[in-house]
Amino acid sequence: QVQLVESGGGLVQTGGSLRLSCAASGLTFSYYAMGWFRQAPGKERERVAAVSGSGLSTYYADSVKGRFTISRDNAKDTVYLRMNSLQPEDTAVYYCAASRLGIGVGDKNYDYWGQGTQVTVSS
DSSP states (O other), X not given: OOEEEEEOXXXXXXXXXXXXXXXXXXXXXXXXEEEEEXXXXXXXXXXXXXXXXXXXXXXXXXXXXXXXXXXEETTXXXXXXXXXXXXXXGOEEEEEEEESSOTTOOGGXXXXXXXXXXXEEEO
16 A cells, blocks of 8 residues: 655745655655645645656756755655745645656656645745
């Protein structure tokens, strides 16, 4: 049974930082690209960042380039999202997800999803 468990969300002030973690189990972690998505109330789910199975290739949404960094530790079956210079518009539930198809695909091509972690940025 595949499980993705996010942690690290919380309340932070504008300009602050958070690091999200997503621990995976039940799958061969290095075979999967991993992505971070977010969904704010009343908005569509947005792909924020993705990293290839090897960790060598990454994708970032324009809205987070230069502020967020995705990384993974295949020895720990964990993917991270370091978020700096957080803004109120970054407030959302953040989800990690796993895909066999690589970093260039949208959310419909992700096979497994975590339950999400809330990130709230106060102004």
